[in-house]
Amino acid sequence: MRVNSKLGLGLVLSSCLLWVAVLAVPFLPATIAHKAIVTTSLIIISECVFWLGIAISGKELAQRYRRKLNPYYWWQRLTNRH
Template sequence: MRAIYSKLGLLLILTSCLLWAAILFVPILPLSIAQKAISTASLVIISEVLFWLGILLAGKQAHRYRRQFNPYSWWQRVTHRR
């Protein structure tokens, strides 16, 4: 059961990242300024809620993936391969 929560948490985190990326496309939508502002605010709030809910569900798994996706650790792996 714990594995299901962990995978669901990681899926929520991924969805949150996709919603943050969707914010970049709001300005090119054929909406009024007020609708664009509401859309952007809604995407920010929903993505933050999904992110933190995903962190709660993923638990230690989120910490492991955070370490793997850290660009600093990528640089450390490349420079220490000699």
């Protein structure tokens, strides 16, 4: 795996962690306005990091992982084994 692929995949995974961080925002000791700002910021940053990771990793890697993350593909694998 090339360095660009590793960097791109790392950015995609970090965007997932940012989405998980959004779930923790309601439990922060802050005002509702601050929570709204933090939530919006995390969502925007997460999306930017995700698409930057896809752009860096390249089309081939994105297509390979897109297929593996498709629930239809999972269902096909489950039904073909039995």
